[in-house]
Each structure stands twice: as structure tokens, then as C-alpha cells.
Amino acid sequence: TLKQARERAKALLASVLDGQDPAQNRRLESEENTFSELCDSYLERHAKVHKRTWQDDERRINKRLRPRWGTQRVTAIYQTDVSLLHHEIGKQYPYEANRTVELLKSIYAKAMAWGYLPRLHDNPTAGITLFKEEKRDRWLTGDEMPRVAEAIAAEANVYVQAAIWLYLFTGVRKSELLNAQWADVDLDRGELRLPDTKSGRTHYVSLSLPAIELLSRVPRIAGNPYVLPGHKAAQHLVNIDKPWQRIRNRAACDDVRLHDLRRTVGSWLAQSGNSLHLIGRILNHQQSSTTEVYARFGQNHLREALDRHGQQILDTAGKSDFNDLLPQISRSK
Structure with missing residues (x-):
């Protein structure tokens, strides 16, 4: 563009003024x-x-x-x-x-x-203003779950079916599940070992009874170490996003991404009254701030706790009638 040409011309002029040799620079550029x-x-x-x-x-x-x-x-x-x-x-x-x-x-x-650039060369990304981003706030609702279950059942590949259910049961990340091997699964202890996680440390996933029952039914392929084998010999399932797109379309949940299944686990746990600390441990969050997105789902649980607390105060104080709390107002009516 004209603007780019002007910038390059200015750079060339500056190099001349600095005593540099344009011919020498061109030779270096060729290398x-x-x-x-x-x-x-x-x-x-x-x-x-x-x-x-x-x-x-x-x-x-x-x-x-x-x-x-x-x-x-x-x-x-x-x-x-x-x-x-x-x-x-x-x-x-x-x-x-x-x-x-x-x-x-x-x-x-x-x-x-690594020395590919002159020492004082500017990074061309400097000064680029990124687009504003908002944290996703999408998870599967109770109304959507039956449709998703029906859509999963319509998939022909049993390993795709198992993968989606396991994402919903465990909340593990996409690659963590795809790379899971049978050597890391202990059905007796109800545990899945993830040696290579985003946090950089080994994570032990507690398996619920539904997850254990499902894993016990997943067919194993001789010579393939992966829980979710792919079409190629000794390789795991790949490109799980494509079947998920089919599933979400059939279930009329077009805006739900695969990673939102992980958010579904966190959201449902929070709505059931579980602590943020527990949810963070289950999802293997490194920072507590990551888990705080689920805090608002615990509001009903907090309200129920305060309802019980308020009633206990009233019972202990012997105040069964709310009018007794503000007697002056009650007498003036």
C-alpha cells in the first residue's frame, strides 16, 4: 500500500542518515x-x-x-x-x-x-489494539439435556458417544480425554490419571458411578492403548468437533461449543450447592479466579441457607409473627 511504501522509504532514509550502506543492507537482506x-x-x-x-x-x-x-x-x-x-x-x-x-x-x-532480527527491531504486533472479549456464559440447561442425549444416541460411532458422555460426567478438557489411555484408568478405585494437563502437573480425576459404568462398557481394541481409539491403528480419536457439531445441530443447541460441556459440569455443580473450592479441584483450575465465574449459580443455595438462618433467629427469639418484629408499626395500623 501507499502507506507501507512511505514507511519503508522513511526507514531507508533514516538508515542513510545513520551512516548505513543501503547496498550492504540489501546484501544482508538477501541472506x-x-x-x-x-x-x-x-x-x-x-x-x-x-x-x-x-x-x-x-x-x-x-x-x-x-x-x-x-x-x-x-x-x-x-x-x-x-x-x-x-x-x-x-x-x-x-x-x-x-x-x-x-x-x-x-x-x-x-x-x-534467536537472532533472526536486529537487536532493536520493533515487534510488528506492538500497538495493535485487540478486540474486546467477553467470557462465555453458555452451558447445557436441564431442558436441553434430553435433546442432547437423543442426539448422542443417533451417532454411529460408539467412541464418539462415549466421548461426549465422559465430557459431561467428568468436565475434563478435550485433549485430556482424547489422550487418555487404559493404563491410566483404574475402575476399582474410580480414578482416571491425566499425566499431561494444562496446569503442567498430573491430575487425578474422580470417576462417578455413571462414568465407571460407561467406561466398563467401552469396547477395547487390541494393540490400541487409547480409551477412545480412532480409525488409524494405535491412534486415538481425532476431530471430535465435527461429530459434536452434528450432535448440537440435531439437539437444536447450535451455539453450544464442545468446551461448553466443561462449563456445564461446573455450572451444574454450583447449582447443586457445591463450593467453588470443590469445583475448582474437580475442573483442575490453577487460579481461583477461573472458578469464580460459577459463583452466581450458588445464589439459590445461599438464599436457602439464609432462609434457614433467618427462621432460626425468629424461632429462638420466639417471634412467630412477622408483625412482632416492628411492633410500633403494627400498633399504629
Whole structure:
């Protein structure tokens, strides 16, 4: 664009004024890594090594970033380029636009640390204003659950059926369940061991009687260690989102995402009067603030407790008639 050309012209002029040699700079630029090469390094040296969600990074890189800038030099991507991409994605997917910018910010931070960029080079994501986000507040209601149950039963794959029920019974995260192996299931103790969780520590999931009964009926495949085997030999079930989309459409719950099943567990536990501390432990939350979203579901339970408390006060005080609480008003009527 004209604006980008002007920015690059200003940068060239500034380099000349600083005593730099444009010809020398062009030679160095010819040896510079492309953005696609930087992405490869980011995935291999950082994402796959340190992030459980590296596949999300890989998907965004291949879908959003490589097609746009793959052959460009690493230093040839400017804030205006990133801002335009963020705007384009955000027209339809504002949350995805934010995640893409955050990923790009991490990629360039690593580029600086690894020497792909000059020491004082600006991160092209600097100054990008992210779209406002609101925490999702969606879970399955009691009215929706029978329709969901009927929609689950309509699925042909027994492992898909088992997966959705287990998400509802346990509240575990999508990847945690898909990666679960029979070696980590102890039906006698009623326990599922998750060695690789988002919190970075092993988590032991207590299995309810319905979960135990369901797991005892899930067919096991010889040579496949996974609780939910996929079509490929010795591999787990993948792409559970597609069957969930079919299920939610049949159940007329089009806006319910797979992760909302986890929220359903937390919400239903809160509405049953369970403490936030207990819910946090069940869902393996690292921060108590994450669990606080369920606090409002406990309001009925709090009201019932205060109703009992108030009645106890009245009984102890010998006040069975509410008019006795404000006798002056009662006498004036």
C-alpha cells in the first residue's frame, strides 16, 4: 500500500542518515530468513517442545500466516500489515483475530531472542489494539439435556458417544480425554490419571458411578492403548468437533461449543450447592479466579441457607409473627 511504501522509504532514509550502506543492507537482506522459515523454527524449537496446544499454533500459522507472508523476509512485515490482517479476520472471528496476533507476537519475540532480527527491531504486533472479549456464559440447561442425549444416541460411532458422555460426567478438557489411555484408568478405585494437563502437573480425576459404568462398557481394541481409539491403528480419536457439531445441530443447541460441556459440569455443580473450592479441584483450575465465574449459580443455595438462618433467629427469639418484629408499626395500623 501507499502507506507501507512511505514507511519503508522513511526507514531507508533514516538508515542513510545513520551512516548505513543501503547496498550492504540489501546484501544482508538477501541472506535473511523468510517468514516461513521463522515459523518452522518457532514450531520445532518452541511450540512443539513447550506447548501442549502447539497444534493450534500450527493450524493458525498454516491457515492465517504462511499464505500471507510465507515468502517475505522476516523484517519486511510491519505493524500496518499485522493491523490489516487483524482487522480482516476480526470482521467475522474477533477472538480468532486476537489469538492470531498473540501468536505472531510470540513468534517475533522468539525471533529476537534467536537472532533472526536486529537487536532493536520493533515487534510488528506492538500497538495493535485487540478486540474486546467477553467470557462465555453458555452451558447445557436441564431442558436441553434430553435433546442432547437423543442426539448422542443417533451417532454411529460408539467412541464418539462415549466421548461426549465422559465430557459431561467428568468436565475434563478435550485433549485430556482424547489422550487418555487404559493404563491410566483404574475402575476399582474410580480414578482416571491425566499425566499431561494444562496446569503442567498430573491430575487425578474422580470417576462417578455413571462414568465407571460407561467406561466398563467401552469396547477395547487390541494393540490400541487409547480409551477412545480412532480409525488409524494405535491412534486415538481425532476431530471430535465435527461429530459434536452434528450432535448440537440435531439437539437444536447450535451455539453450544464442545468446551461448553466443561462449563456445564461446573455450572451444574454450583447449582447443586457445591463450593467453588470443590469445583475448582474437580475442573483442575490453577487460579481461583477461573472458578469464580460459577459463583452466581450458588445464589439459590445461599438464599436457602439464609432462609434457614433467618427462621432460626425468629424461632429462638420466639417471634412467630412477622408483625412482632416492628411492633410500633403494627400498633399504629
